[in-house]
Amino acid sequence: xxxxxxxxxxxxxxxxxxxxxxxxxxxxxxxxxxxxxxxxxxxxxxxxxxxxxxxxxxxxxxxxxxxxxxxxxxxxxxxxxxxxxxxxxxxxxxxxxxxxxxxxxxxxxxxxxxxxxxxxxxxxxxxxxxxxxxxxxxxxxxxxxxxxxxxxxxxxxxxxxxxxxxxxxxxxxxxxxxxxxxxxxxxxxxxxxxxxxxxxxxxxxxxxxxxxxx
Numbered sequence: 001x002x003x004x005x006x007x008x009x010x011x012x013x014x015x016x017x018x019x020x021x022x023x024x025x026x027x028x029x030x031x032x033x034x035x036x037x038x039x040x041x042x043x044x045x046x047x048x049x050x051x052x053x054x055x056x057x058x059x060x061x062x063x064x065x066x067x068x069x070x071x072x073x074x075x076x077x078x079x080x081x082x083x084x085x086x087x088x089x090x091x092x093x094x095x096x097x098x099x100x101x102x103x104x105x106x107x108x109x110x111x112x113x114x115x116x117x118x119x120x121x122x123x124x125x126x127x128x129x130x131x132x133x134x135x136x137x138x139x140x141x142x143x144x145x146x147x148x149x150x151x152x153x154x155x156x157x158x159x160x161x162x163x164x165x166x167x168x169x170x171x172x173x174x175x176x177x178x179x180x181x182x183x184x185x186x187x188x189x190x191x192x193x194x195x196x197x198x199x200x201x202x203x204x205x206x207x208x209x210x211x212x213x214x
Contacts, residue, residue: 015072015086026041038063040060040077040078041057041079044081044082070082088105091106106150127154138184
């Protein structure tokens with residue numbers, strides 16, 4: 001993964017990571033634009049579809065970034081995130097899945113019917129256990145289908161999970177969650193008593209999609 005840093009006031013914080021494949025695709029497309037060296041990739045949140053944000057990505061001159069916008073400079077690619085969208089994009093990873101661009105975003109809009117979910121406390125040992133299980137046991141297995149699972153929040157012993165990439169909208173997603181992810185977490189983290197999938201599967205564009213048999 002390539003990672004660049006965004007300078008905002010006097011603080012240096014990570015904003016966006018991107019895979020080599022995603023960077024190469026962006027550079028390839030930008031190369032077909034007039035004066036490509038003057039253009040940045042702009043990323044903004046346009047709304048929400050269920051429990052996932054929707055985005056717009058486009059090329060625009062770097063010099064048009066306004067004060068307060070996050071301008072992330074790399075050796076060959078600059079990314080601009082408008083100020084009002086920074087908190088909703090921070091910590092994301094831009095990648096390719098199924099031939100399309102995917103923003104793997106740890107942030108999410110509040111699911112319908114739920115109150116605001118607390119921010120993940122990365123120093124919480126329970127959070128650390130769940131994240132480790134995903135990294136070691138779960139994600140390596142579902143990566144072959146271009147999928148991934150991530151922890152959105154933990155509240156009242158409930159772990160809220162979101163699936164993305166090839167798992168979003170997959171007809172086998174419910175089985176993967178109930179027989180794979182949920183079992184692994186409940187077996188290894190006794191503090192968690194329930195696992196809830198908050199993925200917007202209806203909004204998935206999964207190339208491996210096959211409707212579940214009734």
